[in-house]
Amino acid sequence: GENVEQHPSTLSVQEGDSAVIKCTYSDSASNYFPWYKQELGKGPQLIIDIRSNVGEKKDQRIAVTLNKTAKHFSLHITETQPEDSAVYFCAASPNNFNKFYFGSGTKLNVKP
Amino acid sequence: DARVTQTPRDKVTEMGQEVTMRCQPILGHNTVFWYRQTMMQGLELLAYFRNRAPLDDSGMPKDRFSAEMPDATLATLKIQPSEPRDSAVYFCASGPGYSETQYFGPGTRLLVL
Numbered sequence: 001g002e003n004v005e006q007h008p009s010t011l012s013v014q015e016g017d018s019a020v021i022k023c024t025y026s027d028s029a030s031n032y033f034p035w036y037k038q039e040l041g042k043g044p045q046l047i048i049d050i051r052s053n054v055g056e057k058k059d060q061r062i063a064v065t066l067n068k069t070a071k072h073f074s075l076h077i078t079e080t081q082p083e084d085s086a087v088y089f090c091a092a093s094p095n096n097f098n099k100f101y102f103g104s105g106t107k108l109n110v111k112p
Numbered sequence: 113d114a115r116v117t118q119t120p121r122d123k124v125t126e127m128g129q130e131v132t133m134r135c136q137p138i139l140g141h142n143t144v145f146w147y148r149q150t151m152m153q154g155l156e157l158l159a160y161f162r163n164r165a166p167l168d169d170s171g172m173p174k175d176r177f178s179a180e181m182p183d184a185t186l187a188t189l190k191i192q193p194s195e196p197r198d199s200a201v202y203f204c205a206s207g208p209g210y211s212e213t214q215y216f217g218p219g220t221r222l223l224v225l
Contacts, residue, residue: 032212036216042218043203045216046214089155099168
C-alpha cells in the first residue's frame with residue numbers, strides 16, 4: 001500500500017517568515033494530495049489540495065508544489081502569522097475510492 | 113455553512129462497556145469515513161462507505177468494532193466491549209463522491225478507563 005512520510009515533525013518560525021513542510025509518497029498511482037490543518041481540539045480542516053496533473057497551486061499565502069517524478073510534494077506558507085500555529089497533515093490518495101494515506105503531521109509554531 | 117456533526121463530543125466509559133458514536137455527514141455527500149487519531153499511530157482509517165455500502169473496513173478490529181449507515185444522514189461506529197487501548201479521538205469525514213475531497217467533523221474524544 002501507499003506510504004506517506006512527512007518532515008519535519010516540528011517547525012518553529014518567527015512571525016512573518018516562511019514555513020515549508022515536505023512529504024514523500026511511495027505509490028506512483030497516487031493522484032490527489034490534500035493538506036489539512038488541525039487546531040487543538042478540532043477536526044482536520046482542508047486548506048489546499050493538488051492533483052497529479054498540476055505542478056503547483058496557490059491560494060493567498062499558501063502554496064503546494066508537486067514533483068511526480070521524485071514523488072514528493074510540499075506545503076509553503078508565506079508571511080506566517082500566529083494563527084497559522086497548528087498541526088499540518090499531508091495525505092496521498094491513489095485512484096481507489098477516495099482512500100487517504102496520511103503523513104504523521106507537522107506541529108508548526110509561529111512565534112510573535 | 114454545511115459541516116459534519118458528531119456526537120457525543122466526549123465520552124468516558126469503563127472497560128467492557130459498549131460505546132456508540134454517531135456522525136451526520138454533510139447533506140448530499142455519499143462517501144463517509146471513520147478515522148481514529150492517537151499520538152502513537154496518527155490518523156488511521158477504520159472504515160468507509162459509499163452510498164451507504166461498506167467499501168473497506170480492514171482498519172477495524174473486527175471482533176469488537178462495527179460500523180453502519182442506517183440511512184444517508186447517519187453513520188454509526190460501535191465498540192463492544194471497549195478496552196483502554198481504544199482511547200483515542202474518533203473522526204468522521206464525508207465527501208461528495210464526485211471528487212476526492214473529505215470534510216472532517218469535530219471528533220469524539222473517547223476515554224476508556
